[in-house]
Amino acid sequence: MWFFKFLFTEAARLLRSAEGRRLLWLAIQYGGKPRNQLTDVTFGRFQFRVPDALSFMWQFREIFVDEFYRFYTTQQQPVIFDCGTNVGTSIAYFHQQYPRARIVAFEADEPISQILQDNLRRNQITGVEVVTKAVWTNENGIMFGSDQADSASIYSLTDQKLVPSVRLRDYLLRETRIDMLKMDIEGAETAVLTDCRDALAHVQNMFVEFHAYLDHPQTLAEVIQVLETSGFRYYINTSQYRHAPLVNHRYRGNDSMDLQLNIFAYRN
Known part of the structure; x- marks a missing residue:
């Protein structure tokens, strides 16, 4: 099974931290669950319902173990924009690290947004405004393909339908300071960031x-140009590794995507 390979290759590193050990326990508990099946999971003090256990575990690793969304702030009530919230694993992390934060959570997939809101209520997580709309460049709606796990996108052809949208630029300009802008919007990031390029001056940290x-x-060059002209420093990594990449052109054997990168942008 996939998680036995995962355990043997990662165990030494993961055992060194409490969250790493928790991930190993989650893998043992839920690693054998069928894909795309609603599952109740418990991690720390949180109890979540997730539509796909394997996708949740990858989220948990990035968010709680590797702390992709950790940022420094002196603000008593930091403002966080979470674009592409999914079921709320990121919200649980933000709430744990920044308990007084004001969070605006955008989730385009209506069934996933309902699970998100149920998870917030179940765990008594407050201070979160949930916007069940796609983050985009206008308010005219956008064609959006659903997915049972965590990869629904504007490029997915599965159950594609028109969903309501918001112009992120308008939301950004309503704030005087945004401590963290997290953007995981499955392919819409280049268009959205380009549209927001004159509205990022008060954003302090960003994950794309x-x-x-x-x-x-x-369109990576376009994204980097927006970050550089907006005064950000940045760091880029990828969770994928390819053997013989000049002949192996697929991202993890993916039939729809050939590149995924994590971009961390910040101000000195």
Whole structure:
């Protein structure tokens, strides 16, 4: 099974931290669950319902073990924009690290947003405004393909339908300071960031998950240009590794995507 390989290759590193040990226990408990099946999981003091246990464990690793969303702030009530919230694993982390934060959570997939809101109520997480709309460049709606796990996107052809949208730029300009802007919007990030390029001056930290889909241009240079002209420093990594990448052009054997990067942007 997949999690036995995971355990043997990662166990030594993970055992050194409490959250790493918790991930190992989650893998033992839920690693054998069928894909795309509603599952109740417990991690720390949180109890969540998730639509896919394997996707949740990857989220937990990035968010709680590797702390992709950790940032420094002196603000008593930091403002966090979470674009592409999914079921709320990121919200649980933000609430744990920054208990007085004011969070605006955007989730385009209506069934996933309902699970998100149920998880927030179940865990008594307050201070979160949930916007069940896609983050985009206008308010005219956008064609959006659903997915049972965590990869629904504007490029997915599965159950594609028109969903309501918001112009993120308008939300950004309503604030005087945004301590963290997290953006995991499955391919819409280039268009949205380009539209917001004149509205990022008061954003202090940013996480962008960059995606490149097959049969669509790779637009990493556009994203980096927005960050550089907005005065950010940045660091880029990827969770994928390819053997013989000049002949192996797929992201983890993915049939729709050939590149995914994590971009961490911050101000000195």
